Amino acid sequence: MEALLSVWYGRHGRDLPWRTTRDPYAILVSEVMAQQTQVERVVPRWERWLERWPTADALAAASPGEVITEWQGLGYNRRALNLHRAAQHIAAHGWPDDLTELPGVGRYTADAVACFAFGRDVLPEDVNVRRVTDRTGATFSPAAAQALMDLGATVCLARIPRCGICPLAEGCPSRGRRYEPLRKQGPLEGSFRQRRAQALRAVVAGEQPSDEEAVTALARDGLVHVRDGLVSLPSAP
DNA sequence: GTCCCGTGTG
DNA sequence: CACACGGGAC
Numbered sequence: 001m002e003a004l005l006s007v008w009y010g011r012h013g014r015d016l017p018w019r020t021t022r023d024p025y026a027i028l029v030s031e032v033m034a035q036q037t038q039v040e041r042v043v044p045r046w047e048r049w050l051e052r053w054p055t056a057d058a059l060a061a062a063s064p065g066e067v068i069t070e071w072q073g074l075g076y077n078r079r080a081l082n083l084h085r086a087a088q089h090i091a092a093h094g095w096p097d098d099l100t101e102l103p104g105v106g107r108y109t110a111d112a113v114a115c116f117a118f119g120r121d122v123l124p125e126d127v128n129v130r131r132v133t134d135r136t137g138a139t140f141s142p143a144a145a146q147a148l149m150d151l152g153a154t155v156c157l158a159r160i161p162r163c164g165i166c167p168l169a170e171g172c173p174s175r176g177r178r179y180e181p182l183r184k185q186g187p188l189e190g191s192f193r194q195r196r197a198q199a200l201r202a203v204v205a206g207e208q209p210s211d212e213e214a215v216t217a218l219a220r221d222g223l224v225h226v227r228d229g230l231v232s233l234p235s236a237p
Numbered sequence: 238g239t240c241c242c243g244t245g246t247g
Numbered sequence: 248c249a250c251a252c253g254g255g256a257c
Contacts, residue, residue: 036242038256073253076252078244078251109243127242127243184239192251193252193253221252241257242252245250245252246249246251
């Protein structure tokens, strides 16, 4: 199966700039950004980010407010803060042996950095990789990691897989199957999550948000500071 | 109008 | 273990 996958990857693999670097900081940034945002959208933002903060030291020296501002539009603002804190940890103590010690870095991201940057022999398992391995029943080496992620993201989709264009369809025991949604979720429109994000965008724009409830939640996560009823981006490192 | 996605927290 | 977290994809 891995040979078929490799041929497909050569023709249909995504051309992502961080796949040509081994810089662990650059890879960490790409992984954190791409965890919740389509990779095509991430590419220009990743390039801008590395121009502005080319190293973990440079990012660590920025203020949290600058980092939050640069992050806008990449989703889940807490991740920006975690990435900043991770850079400060790296700047102060170097790269830890156990990468999950870094804030915002769990099993998947730790394995991705270990594999792609440090050349460790581990297969980072995101849900794309897990879907393909579960459905095909095949096993793959860490060399197939990028190909598995692309196949899972573009062909072996969560609910309605595109088996008609899948290089592994022949002999796949799950071929043609459809799947129920894994999570239940209400609409984003009008949700508290959206209000939070709107309130933070207002602060980034230099305005005072009117949504006090959202501000309280943002302050609890350290995304804003409130003093004398005035809301600002966090400036202290 | 609803789901996806990894991590942290209650 | 369930849930919060964003915004484009579907």
